[in-house]
Amino acid sequence: MGHTGFGEFARWLLTPPSPEELEVLARQAQDGAEGLGGYAQERGPERGARDAGEALWQLLETPFEPRLIPYASVYRDGARFGPSLVAFRGFLRRWDLVPDRDRFRDLEDHAGFQLDCLAYLGSLPDGHQAYRECLGEHVLPWLPRFLDDLAREDERLPYGGFYGRLARLARGLLAAEAARLGLAAP
Numbered sequence: 001m002g003h004t005g006f007g008e009f010a011r012w013l014l015t016p017p018s019p020e021e022l023e024v025l026a027r028q029a030q031d032g033a034e035g036l037g038g039y040a041q042e043r044g045p046e047r048g049a050r051d052a053g054e055a056l057w058q059l060l061e062t063p064f065e066p067r068l069i070p071y072a073s074v075y076r077d078g079a080r081f082g083p084s085l086v087a088f089r090g091f092l093r094r095w096d097l098v099p100d101r102d103r104f105r106d107l108e109d110h111a112g113f114q115l116d117c118l119a120y121l122g123s124l125p126d127g128h129q130a131y132r133e134c135l136g137e138h139v140l141p142w143l144p145r146f147l148d149d150l151a152r153e154d155e156r157l158p159y160g161g162f163y164g165r166l167a168r169l170a171r172g173l174l175a176a177e178a179a180r181l182g183l184a185a186p
Helices: 006-014 019-027 036-043 045-061 072-077 083-094 111-123 128-139 143-155 162-181
Strands: none
Touching: 006 045, 006 111, 006 162, 019 036, 019 045, 036 045, 036 162, 045 143, 045 162, 072 083, 072 143, 083 128, 111 128, 111 143, 128 162, 143 162
């Protein structure tokens, strides 16, 4: 897979890849050993999906002690439910963006939700200003640090590999989009 979009990154921060998705990645592998296709080829679809699921649980989901807390307010304000969440909710209201509660039941400043917003806004023919604002004011100030942490923590897991690669690809896409739009990337 040469270029993965924000929508796939968002989905895989919320749900691990399925064996079928990994089969597709392995067949389309053009991203070398360091990419998601390389991961899929190395692990195989079944083991790769199991390992990615376990990694996601340990990294972001376990209620006991997740390795990372994937919310803008934690990274920007030091605690959940902070001013960053309030500001992002204001952004959503200004642009008439309503979270689809059937698809997403978490706080709006979750990394997966914000990447999903970028995917949606980037698909709109007239969404350029909202996309630019979302990226520049709400995503770039914190998500690159989160992705760096995600890559580092994933590498420490015995079954890690998928999320470190995903984080590096997402970081690269964020940097490319920031450069394309003339935004300062941290």
